[in-house]
Amino acid sequence: MTEQRRVVARVLSDSKDHPDVETVYQRASEIDDRISIATVYRTIRLFEEASIIERLDFGTGRARYEEIPEKHHDHLVDMRSGKIIEFECKDIETYQKAVAKKHGYELVGHRLELYCLPMDDAK
């Protein structure tokens, strides 16, 4: 466990948003500027493989990350502001399992994003 990994771990843990690698790198650099972006990539990959963080991708071409939460949730993307809202919906998950089963599969994971506009903008 090196200093660099500690810093990256701390940044990821402290981030309440869903930062991309560049953002993690910037935040880590503020704490300790001897860190390189290659190390950030390597460390993030390591954490991802260890199931400590999860990769998200909202179609922007850059991967974003969050710590794997206690409680699973999905994401609602505010298309106007880019804000990400987390939500949980047990009913949806129940139906997902049912769909998988109907096709002869066991549900192992899923990915759900809702792309939305604020009520007032919608029209």
Next chain:
Amino acid sequence: MTEQRRVVARVLSDSKDHPDVETVYQRASEIDDRISIATVYRTIRLFEEASIIERLDFGTGRARYEEIPEKHHDHLVDMRSGKIIEFECKDIETYQKAVAKKHGYELVGHRLELYCLPMDDAK
């Protein structure tokens, strides 16, 4: 409307799977080998912007495409074989709208993928 675009359009239309750009390029080349991959990219982008096709992305690093269907559907990914199964579930969509509304949003689009293993493999 040039020959190249006609060929790409035909390939996309004939493809029952969800080909990536490289695959579309290969299939197009079999029909007419004077096509370049740059043109395939350009044409696919054009069709995407014209809402003729839709971009999919199953986390493999390459975008995949399908014609926009009459009836909306989502995708179940067989993690063992890579096969993609299309499904439709009205109930899930109803709950999605409800979730959006609860947060003060209007649902504009969504993305749902189920990652599954065949029943027999699961354990």
Next chain:
DNA sequence: GTAGTTGCAAAGCTTTTGCCCCCTT
């Protein structure tokens, strides 16, 4: 001391673009 980690820069992959030529209309 040794195995594992970092920095740097180069390379990899997918996708986009500049430029000039060509085809379509």
Next chain:
DNA sequence: AAGGGGGCAAAAGCTTTGCAACTAC
């Protein structure tokens, strides 16, 4: 004839990697 479209190769954007130096234990 004019203008959009295509081919090629170079460039861009994100991510990974080779290698030598360095660190943690």
